[in-house]
Amino acid sequence: EDQVTQSPEALRLQEGESSSLNCSYTVSGLRGLFWYRQDPGKGPEFLFTLYSAGEEKEKERLKATLTKKESFLHITAPKPEDSATYLCAVGVLTGGGNKLTFGTGTQLKVEL
């Protein structure tokens, strides 16, 4: 069975305090590892897609990396506006489509 586990469940950082979020997965036939950001009351907002081990992508203060078993979302010098729930998902082939299996997320709070 495809599984995605995110840790920690919640993380509180001071502004400027860098850290990493973890996403470990077991899936048969990975078709992409996706990171989303979700603010309260809104839908998930796409951040990154990674397809193969060793791949890295960056966007502002965020950097995502991928190995064969896990992905990390590194947050460098975070700001309060980075506070959100970060969701990790794996893509699994289904009937020709790409079904996403999500973890339960890491709730990040960045304080001044």
Next chain:
Amino acid sequence: GAGVSQSPSNKVTEKGKDVELRCDPISGHTALYWYRQSLGQGLEFLIYFQGNSAPDKSGLPSDRFSAERTGGSVSTLTIQRTQQEDSAVYLCASSVTTSTDTQYFGPGTRLTVL
């Protein structure tokens, strides 16, 4: 262009009533997905459309749930005889094609069954 839109944004209904949730995907996106997000749980896949056909309905929780898509665009998720456990946020996503393309999500419909 505009992103994925969903309506209504909030729906409160009584147990036993039927509800319809609507999704307008991004223009030109051929694949459309429905997910459900319950309190304290991750997003759960419900159904996927390629054009107007649904190759995978495996995530629909019961036969009270159905969905259709017309004209390769708008999709409607229908829940018949709603139960309290159906209370959740229902999210729709679309992607350009079906393979490994990124899915872009709408704002969701929050359904509350009293």
